[in-house]
Every structure is written in structure tokens, then in C-alpha cells.
Amino acid sequence: MRFVDEFRDADQARALAAKIAALCEPGRQYKLMEVCGGHTHTIYKHGLEDYLPESITLVHGPGCPVCVIPMGRVDDAMHLAARPDVIMTSFGDMMRVPGSSGSFFDAKAAGTDIRMVYSPLDSLKIARQNPDRQVVFMAIGFETTAPSTAMTMLRAAAEGLTNFSVFCNHVTIVPAIKAILDSPDLRLDGFIGPGHVSTVIGCRPYEFIARDYAKPVVVAGFEPLDILQSIYMLMLQLADGRAEIENQYSRVVPWNGNTVALRAIGETMELRPYFEWRGLGFISHSALRVRDKYAAMDAERLFSVPGVRVADPKACQCGEVLKGVLKPWECKVFGTACTPETPIGTCMVSPEGACAAYYNFGRVERHRVAEAVPAGSAGSAGNS
Amino acid sequence: MCLGIPGEVVELHPEQPDLAKVNVSGVKRLINIGLLADDPPKPGEWVLIHVGFALSKIDEAEAAAAMAFLEGIGQAYEDEIKALQESLIE
Numbered sequence: 001m002r003f004v005d006e007f008r009d010a011d012q013a014r015a016l017a018a019k020i021a022a023l024c025e026p027g028r029q030y031k032l033m034e035v036c037g038g039h040t041h042t043i044y045k046h047g048l049e050d051y052l053p054e055s056i057t058l059v060h061g062p063g064c065p066v067c068v069i070p071m072g073r074v075d076d077a078m079h080l081a082a083r084p085d086v087i088m089t090s091f092g093d094m095m096r097v098p099g100s101s102g103s104f105f106d107a108k109a110a111g112t113d114i115r116m117v118y119s120p121l122d123s124l125k126i127a128r129q130n131p132d133r134q135v136v137f138m139a140i141g142f143e144t145t146a147p148s149t150a151m152t153m154l155r156a157a158a159e160g161l162t163n164f165s166v167f168c169n170h171v172t173i174v175p176a177i178k179a180i181l182d183s184p185d186l187r188l189d190g191f192i193g194p195g196h197v198s199t200v201i202g203c204r205p206y207e208f209i210a211r212d213y214a215k216p217v218v219v220a221g222f223e224p225l226d227i228l229q230s231i232y233m234l235m236l237q238l239a240d241g242r243a244e245i246e247n248q249y250s251r252v253v254p255w256n257g258n259t260v261a262l263r264a265i266g267e268t269m270e271l272r273p274y275f276e277w278r279g280l281g282f283i284s285h286s287a288l289r290v291r292d293k294y295a296a297m298d299a300e301r302l303f304s305v306p307g308v309r310v311a312d313p314k315a316c317q318c319g320e321v322l323k324g325v326l327k328p329w330e331c332k333v334f335g336t337a338c339t340p341e342t343p344i345g346t347c348m349v350s351p352e353g354a355c356a357a358y359y360n361f362g363r364v365e366r367h368r369v370a371e372a373v374p375a376g377s378a379g380s381a382g383n384s
Numbered sequence: 385m386c387l388g389i390p391g392e393v394v395e396l397h398p399e400q401p402d403l404a405k406v407n408v409s410g411v412k413r414l415i416n417i418g419l420l421a422d423d424p425p426k427p428g429e430w431v432l433i434h435v436g437f438a439l440s441k442i443d444e445a446e447a448a449a450a451m452a453f454l455e456g457i458g459q460a461y462e463d464e465i466k467a468l469q470e471s472l473i474e
Contacts, residue, residue: 038387045457091435092467118467119436121416125472148437151418196388199432199440222388223453252388252432252440261419261439351460360459 009225016228017051023235030056031187032234033324035177036194037064037352038222044357046224052231059186059324060354062176062280063194065141066093067322067346067353070276071310073169074099077138079305080167081112086303087130088114089123090138093350098343100310104138120152120166127156127164136299139166143200146170146288147261150268153290153297167299168269168290173197174205175286176277181213185325190234192227193219195249202257203245210243221249268294276309278346279319318345321354328355335359387454387464388432388439390447391415393425403473404438406431409451409465414473436473 024030034040040060043049049058062068078099081088088104095104095116108114117123120137127135139149149166156164173194180186193206198219206217216237220230230248237244247253268291275287290298299305312318315333320326328334328347338344340356347353351360391406402418404425417424417431417438425431430447431438442450454461 041457041460042453092463116467118471119416119473121436121473122471125474144439145435147419147439148416148435151416151437196432196434196439199388223449251446252442254440258419258439260421264419351457351463 012225013048013051013228016225016232020056020228020232020235021053023232023239024053024055025239028055030189030235030238031059032056032190032192032231033059033061033180033188034192034220034227035061035063035173036192036197037067037350037354037357038195039192039220039227040064040354041352041357042222042224042227044354044361047361048224048227051228056231056235059188060321060327061180061191061324062277062322063142063173063197064322064347064350064352064354065145065171066097066350067318068171068176068277068280069094069097069140069169069346070278071098071100071312072276072306072308074103075101075310076305076307077167078102078104078107078112080136080299080303081107081114083134083303085134086113087126087133087135088112088138089117089126089135090114091118091140092116093352094138094140096343096349097346098349120149121155124152124156124161124164127161128159131163134163134165134302137164137166138169140169142171142173142194142197143261143265144196146265146269147200147258150261150264153268153294154264156297157294162296165297165299165302166290167305168288170269170288171275171277172271172286172288173201174208175283176280177206177209179280179283179286180323181209181215183323185323188215188324189238190216190218192230192234193217193245195219195221195226195253198247198249198253198257200258200261203247203253203255204257206245210245214243216243216246218246218248219253221252267291277322278312279322313344316345318347318355321345321347328358331355387460388434388450389454389464389468390430390442390450391433391438392447393417393427393429393431395427396424406433406438408433408468411465411469413468413471416473433468436471
């Protein structure tokens, strides 16, 4: 065993690892998916896979907000940003995501008015300061960030601001999990559930995973011990033949979520019939759009966007990585043509992306262990 | 972006009840606490902050653990704190 980065509770981690190993049935292989990119980051940073027996594989899921934004939406955003009357505002994570003609950073360097913000409320302030320009917020993220966009829209409405709008790319985690469960590419034994998303949606939305698919889910915190503890809880369920939703992160995640946040999302946004996810294809009812009542704040209605579907670069295997079919180092361009400085795919852009996390922590020399399908044969999950 | 950053509530905004000043690693900034309207935090209490909004209340021990974890992850945390410092929320 190799410990990449000793952390303060390494002894406890070893004790948990021993308990996990004791639960493994001889000859059985276990595949557990950590849905959230924050968990992926912790796993790589601390080399948690090295604490686990070889029969347990951690599969990295789609829970990285910028990773799942398809090329076509980046191009649409660039189209909006290029309008002289528009100031585009975006989280820093989104700035390097490549579209078919470069990223926000590239466009900004070429003179387009794109500004990096920490919060949608910062976009609101820019709108107040620039009454003669339309300030568009590039809204991305799962249910962790959707409430912030919703609350900002409500605030803008209350103030009567008429020059603030949202280019809404919010996605919802449950349909993506369902698409992965329905995908023939991968057989999973259980899920390490996302922590912060669950702060908003609670644990109930995962109940179908236990009920309909007989897979256990443990909602987990972000520290190394949280993740090992959650793996132990999953392995206990598997050993007992149980499939339940458990909450390891109950010190932060309420079972019913944050009702104020859910109300704010419900007031301002509604489900789209379908949305394209990078690598996963079109998934029904998997993303949010602005409700009619707030049409005046919907950048897609205020301005026309091309809305063209753009295929990912051929060399990029982010789709397989996002579905957990390939490990980052199994991608043909990982660490060579595709690096955090010059990313080809989104998984190399965000610190929550599996490829960037893996690259940054120097864990590039690994042998293929996942049961990967040949490159190019994936991309069918959840197509509808 | 998805990092939850712990902050201690320093004071509530005198005129806007959904805003509060928080202290994050010595950086004091205004954040929105509207998502905790059902149980608003008081000065001295800790919250987990996402993109300028407090998403949940946490206790001091959880805040300390979360901060130790964040400081350990390096660049991504430094970028988030830098972004928070440059934030214009009002």
C-alpha cells in the first residue's frame, strides 16, 4: 500500500480500511460510484483508493458542474457574450471550459466583456452599475448553486432591475444517476451520495435507487474519513443484503433538505423536457430553465442563441470518464495533449473534474483496472 | 464553486435582513443568509457558504474540520478565498 498524502487521521483511516476489507466477500468485485466531483477531489488528493482492497473500485461520477456542460451551450454563451450590449458574468471555474471556438478566457483576452464573479449577487451589482447594458449571468451547477441563482433572480425582481438576466444551465443530479443506472456500460454496487447537493434536496430523492434498483446510497461528507466511513456503511449494507439510503453527513445534510432553497428554485425555474450533458447525451427532465413568469430575466428568450449541438473533439473521452466507464488515465490524450493548462475536455478544467484532480496529484502511472468499453462506443446513456 | 466555505457570522445587516457579515479566515465579507430564513443564524454562529449564500448552519467543530480540510486541498481553496475577497455583494 502507498499513502500519497498522509492526513491527520491516518490511523483511523487504516482502522476503517481494515473493517472494510473484512466485509469483502472472497472473489466478489465491488464498484462504488462517488457521484460528486468534490469527493473525487478528496479521493485523489488523499490517495484513498490505496486504503481499499483491490476488489473495491471507486468509479467517478458526473457530479462536476462545468464538466457536464456541452460544447453547444458554451458556444451559445459565447454568442451572447459577443453582443456589444451584453456584459457576460461567470464563475471562475467556467472561464477555461472550451467551446468550439475557444473559452471565455480566450474571448476575454480578445476584448469581449466577460467578467469573473464569485456569486450571482456580484452580477447583480454589475447590473446596477451598468444600467445601459444587459448583464447576463452564466448560471451553471447542480442543486448546490441553483438556489443562489434563484434567490438572485428574486432579488432582481424585487428591485425592479430590468437589465439582469440568466443563461440557465442548471442541471439536476437525480436524472443523471438514473441515466447511469440504466446504462448498459457499467454495473455499480452502490453510490457515495453527494454532500452539498443533498444539503438542498435532502435524501428522499435517492429513495428510488434503493427501491427500484436495489442499490445502497450513503450521502457522504468531504473529509477523507467521511468517505471511508461511507464506503464502510455501503459495504455493511452489501454484506447484509440491504439497499437503503443512509446519511453519513447528517451533521450538515438534513433528511428533507433546505425547503427555502427548494421553494426559490421552484418559484423561478422549471424542468426542461430534455438537456444535453457532455458525454451522457440528452437526458429527459434533467435540467432547469427560467419559468415564464420570469421570462424577462431569461437570456435565451431575450436574445436568440444558435442552439446548435456541437460534437466533442474526437480525441476527448470525457463522456466515458463522466460515466465512470474510463478512469482518467485511460483516456488517450490524458496528460499529453490534454492538461489543465490546455484542456481538450471539461474533466481537465475544473478542480472537481476527475482528470484535473488526478493530474494535479501526480497519480498518472496506473494500470487499467476498470472494465472499459472501447473508445467511441459509449455515449448512449439515457438518450431520449 | 461547489466548495462549501465555513464562515462565522459577525453581524447581521442593519437594514437588509437577508445579508450578514461573516468572517472567513480573517476575511470579512457580506453574504446572503436568505436560504436560512426558517432558522436565521445569529452572530457567533457558523454557516457553510456557497457562491455567496449560506446554505446550512454548522457547529464550530464542523467549521474547524471543514476549514482544515479546505486548507489541505490547496489551490482550489485559495482561488475560492480570492474570489470571495473580490466579491461585491451588497
